[in-house]
Amino acid sequence: MASLRRRGIQNNRRFIGFAGTALLVAVLAPAAAFAEEDPRVGLAPGYFPWSEASSNIELLDNDPRVAPFDAPPGNFGFVNSDLAFTGDHAIAGNFNGFQVYDISDQTNPTLRSSFVCPGGQGDPSVYGDLLFISVEETRARIDCGTQGAPGPVNLERFRGVRIFDISDIDNPVQLPGVQTCRGSHTHTIVTDPDDPDNIYIYNSGTSSVRSAAELPGCENANTNNQAPVTTGNPTPWRIDVIKVPLDNPAAAEIVSQPRIFKNPLTGAFNGLQNTPSGTLHPSGTPYSPLPNTNTCHDMTSFPARELVAGACQGNGILLDAEDPVNPVRIDAVSDPNFSYWHSASFNNDGSKVMFTDEWGGGTTARCRATDQPEWGADAWFDIVGDEMEFRSYFKMPAVQTTQENCVAHNSSLVPVPGRDILVQAWYQGGMSVIDFTDTANPVEIAYFDRGPIDVPNPNGLNLGGLWSTYWYNGQIYGTEIARGFDTFGLLPSDQMSENEIDAAREVVLEQFNSQHQPMIEWEPSFNVAGAYFDQAVRSGELSGKTLEKVGKHLEKAEKLEGQPGSAVDQLESAIRLLDDTGDQGELKQALIDLAESLD
DSSP, rough: OEEEEEEEOOSSOOOOOOOHHHHHHTTOOOOOOOSSSSSSTTOOOHHHHHEEEEEEEEEEEEEOOOSSSSTTOOOOGGGGEEEETTTEEEEEEEEEEEEEEOOOTTEEEEEEEEEOOOSSEEEEEEETTEEEEOOTTTTTTOOSSSSEEEHHHHHOOOEEEEEEEEESSOOOOOEEEEEOTTTEEEEEEOTTTHHHHHHEEEEEEEEEOOTTTSTTTTOOOSSSSSSOOOOOSSSSSOEEEEEEEOOOOOGGGGEEEOOOOOOOTTTEEEEESSSTTTOOOTTTBBBBSSOOOOSSSSSEEGEHHHHHHHHEBBBEEEEOOOOSOOOOOEEOOTTTTTOEEEEEETTTTTSSEEEEEEETTTSSBOOOTTSSSSOEEEEEEEEEEEEEEEEEEEOOOOOTTSSOOOOOEEEHHHHOTTTTTEEEEEEEOOOOEEEEEESSOOEEEEEEOOOOOOSSSSOOOOSSSSEEEETTTOOOOOOOTTEEEEEEEEOBTTTTEEEEEEETTTTTEEEEBBOOOOOOOOOOHHHHHHHHHHHHHHHHSSSSHHHHHHHHHHHHHTTTTTTTTHHHHHHHHHHHOOOHHHHHHHHHHHHHHHHHOOO
């Protein structure tokens, strides 16, 4: 659900007068290159406690895992996974079920409740009073029992998308859900403005194909097949589209299984990447995982443009989802540097898309000194017409050890007006906040990292790190695979001003799923105007006498906010000083919008 409400956030400083101009110019100057000695390099190992390094962000709170969701690092039955948000609650997925955190106190979240329902991978999403959970493991049971579901065929097994009614969030009620042939590794909510009575779930199953004796209609096939596959109805090379009637979610069902990888000329279902086993990655080792496009790992919908971006093993794809039951592939890209296209994020207007590469599958060290920055990285594309045009890579720049699983993972936007900013998880590589306004030159503007986990194996790799890092209603929250639930706060810096952070905090969502991405619109405010003001100063487009005069008018307007007429007069005086182009033009429009809102 992408409905929004707004709240005002009081801050301590927005504008400065001429006396502070020199300081602002110095503080907001473009960032220099990274120092030769990055403080993230060489952090001491530890589990609890740990060593850490950060820049322009602070860890506000950590809530360790507790029973029945705790286990030594590396136990995949209890790994923390993805996050979804509803109201004042964060729902943290786990291979053993899900946990609900109360985040009404943003600096001190508390565990409110937990629900044991094993099955991995446990990725959650929310819509209204419905919670959806991805389930792929063969141990998962329909009744959420912990005894497993042994045997090659077991009619008590559940693999697919679980559905819960969470109208009473302390007592979730499981609905029938939807069984699928390859389970559900991840899923994505897709909404249609012309169909308010239903939502759609795009399911991505990456696991083995079930026996038709367990779920009729499942048909296994050899995916390591370079010959065109054109016959039968094989389960690979398709996704599941699940229709969920909002007035009767118990009746959710698969309504189509589009073959979005098909070659339109030959009709081959396996029409995209078919990299054979044993092929060498540019690092000189075999690809792992293999970039063989027979399903999607993750998909992100962007309803405002009726687009879906799919990170699909060997390809990044773009879908037209105007008809959500029958999505149409409009573009596909590949890259020999990418081992496994893992996840996708749009910018706020849907003109750019970023894909991640989970080289090594998330369980191996891929940020070593020998690993090139284009391996296990982010790749940015501009969407030009119906095509994705590559612009650049970005990878966290601090060398990590062989004891740290590290590669690009899950991210979301930080809603700063006028800029494209994203917060990115790197497992045990920590977290980066990245400005990708210029997709050809993404820049890290904040980071947090811990030292390697040394439990239970003091000298080996113990699985951990940040699975997801998402901005939600003023803070950044992260699921740490082994250490629990983290809360972070951005700090003002030369690369992100207090105005920009406060403007981002004015956007308050009722719910948020990173794979169902809303387009944000900012209400006019002094924080939003201040953000554009700071950006114009930072870029150098607002300087000299114009900066001095505009700054004074804005400072006076804010002091006169309780006297609308006088405040508007000051804003109009500032508006007359500004050009219509570039950062000055952006600031000018923000001031016009603010003046109209006060008038």
